[in-house]
Amino acid sequence: MKMIKRMNWLILLLFTIVSCSKDSPGVDETEGETGEEIDNTSLSLVDSKATETTKALYANLWVVQQNGTMFGHHDDLIYGRNWYAENGRSDIKDIVGDYPAVFSVDVAEIMDDRSDASDLNDDRIRTIKEARSRGEVIIANMHLNNPLTGGDSWDNSSNIVAKEILTEGSVTQVKYLGWLDKLADFANNLKDNNGELIPIIFRPFHEHTQTWSWWGRSATTQTEFLQLWKFTVDYLKDSKQVHNFIYAISPQLDQAGSKESFLFRWPGDDYVDFIGMDSYHGTNTSAFSTNLRNLALLSEEKKMPCGVTETGVEGIRYTDGIPIMDYWTNEIGIPLSGKEISMVVLWRNKYDPTQNSHHYFAPFEGEATAENFFDLYSMTHILFSKNLPNMYMMPSGIKIK
Template sequence: MKKIILWSVLASFFILSCSKDDTDLEETLVEISVSATINTATEGSDNGQFTFTLSSTLNAATLINYEISGSATNGTDYQNLPNTITIPPNTSSQSINIITLEDGITEGNETVTVILISPNNTTAILGASNSATVTISESPEDFVLLPQEASAYMVNPNATSETIALFYNLKELSKTKFIVGQQDAFNSFYNDNDGISDIKKTTGSDPGLLGSDFMFITDDSNDGASSNWFYQQEQIIMSDAVEAYNKGMVNMFTWHMREPFAGEHFYTSQMTQFQKDNALMSILPGGENHDYYKLKLQKVAEVAQNMFGDDGTLTPFIFRPFHEFDGDWFWWGAAYCTPQKYRTLWQFTVDYLKGTLGVNNMLFAYSPDNNFLNDADYLSRYPGDAYVDILGMDNYGDFNNQGQMALENANEKLQILSHLSKEKVKIAALTESCFFVTPGQNMPIEGFYANNLYDALSNNEVEIGFMMFWSNKVDTYCTPTPELESTPDFLEFINKPRTVLENDLPDMYSLPL
């Protein structure tokens, strides 16, 4: 009898152990994916990159087998690649570079594709994103972007025709001109003198770009009721964007998203230490506020998919989330997250908007502040060519009456953006800037617009598609209204050869035939 009881206990233990092991196995299975984190390269100079990623880390090394295909030849057009890569233990990703070689033959664009085959780790399986492609082009000097090829260099190749045209035309225009824009130009005025935009009061033309913000639109207090102040702001902002599109202007939306725990602030100076340390982590996949974040993105998508112009088409716009991420004043700043966590957030945001929600009228702008000195600094948190259309920079500090060296620094940083945009077939831009003038306190800088700013935007073959002034306020301006001390300087800036306002814009929403 004792033997029977003992065997029963052992059998039960064995069954329970097996059941537990099976459950653990299911819980620990991770997906392997591959992406082209730098999806364009240039023959003999700029390299591409593939990144292999696990959905969560494993305690053991993971050997991944992959096939190589594409029109480029392994070992001839780029340095020889093996057919395996190992992700070390407790590491979520590993990258390989496509180091291009100059073969002296004109071949046009060529491709390198990797296709996942199998991992050696039984707790890892292949995910849906099991292939990726890098395009190798001829040298930038020889490269000409053709209208019919524009979509291939965009984040969303399935974008609306108007959005594709916007990308192409911004790229073409940047070779000789740049659009001058302003944040909230239709609704924020110096001295509260409402009506037409302050730039139009001074120049006779609206700015060529209108800046808007999703901040009020995605606020927790926006309940969608017609009497709700935040909903009313949503309707005003959407109406302004459609008006700008109907006028042929370009739209850009920034997002000062409030932190997700209390939903009150975006500046870290107004947040608790817990909020600062955990806000970004909490909205990543698996985080406690991830579903909350998806609801906010659904609101962004709802707005994007309901702004129709007079021509019946959706209004294209540039989306610029999580900007100035190299500082510590926003909760998504470098002080509060690793480069990989920032990249993960950006990539999820783009994939969810583009893929899950089907938003096809956005271009995506990556814009740190001015805290970089070289390519590596600028790209330190770059999510990859497949996730960025516009290489931007916000820069107030270098223009804040800091002397000639600071102005030269501004130009050097714009040169970095300019040459990277050529290499990657993107658009460079000064996404936010100005010198704030508060009469009686902070006086204008002589020659700020026509000399300081224009030279930084133009010298040394800088090519940018647009620059945007921040908004005017009741007692402070970024762009002068008529009869102010700095108005003649601003008018001289506007009349320079490269600057473009709304009245001189080409058709930005049609591809040339």
């Protein structure tokens, strides 16, 4: 069986070598051209006042997905399985000598009542700037505390949180707006080495299809969720003049769904820039492949880039504890081959040097699947930091409204 799987992967590798080069993911870095199919493509952003660098990133997200999928990892530069807040460190780099193309962070502790006490906020800012200096892409979610009950983001005990946020002058609204003010201050002061604002793909209220959060489907009505989304976006871009956000929605689909599954509580095309998918499908490869195809189809229809914004198997092991030795090639690399998906982001590796838990979703030095991960790195359609074109320079053939 292992020999058959190895041969299948080798066939895929030969196919992808013919279709593109690992050193160049199909993008001409001097002119940014990738062929006729993306010439004269017109895209639009939620924020008509988005910075030029933000527009350039958005255009390149569209271009990149025509040629490959960027690999990403949550909190990868902040801590790893056996290290904490070390400059330049990355579990992924430890294995393959290259950084992820996408750096995922959580901005909730910058926003809510934890902001003054968080010991990682300085490191969040430092690592975002480091990722940008290498030309990598930054995406941010928010596990925001419950502004009504004082609980965490998983506190879905009240079904009036969104209603209270939307009630003019309410205590909950005042608190929530204060949290957005801190996010805006963070975004409006987040600058690269040239003094330009750093663009961020911002995905608020992620996994809204699920019931676990105070903004999820069991704690809000459809109308409340849509109003909450629009209220948040409008406040940031209009009231607080945040113009370096690309707004991403990210429903969670673990089982095979339809193209319409991604439109659950859709805020409208004028309020979404990027179509994400959180997918904790385990080794249900068929479901993952089906959802990838539908995601790519919807992306093309709406002319919005798309990506897998969270995925992975905790511990990269089966339920009996045996490592999934071919996980990276068979469950990530092969399903993404031929799909126009801009990114695939693995969830975090919890800092746990005593190895008391298996809360990690990417390999690290000494982890059982690290060798297979190097095979994923060798796949030409999976892009890491060194494979990226200039993501912050406008490519030719793309217009942003």
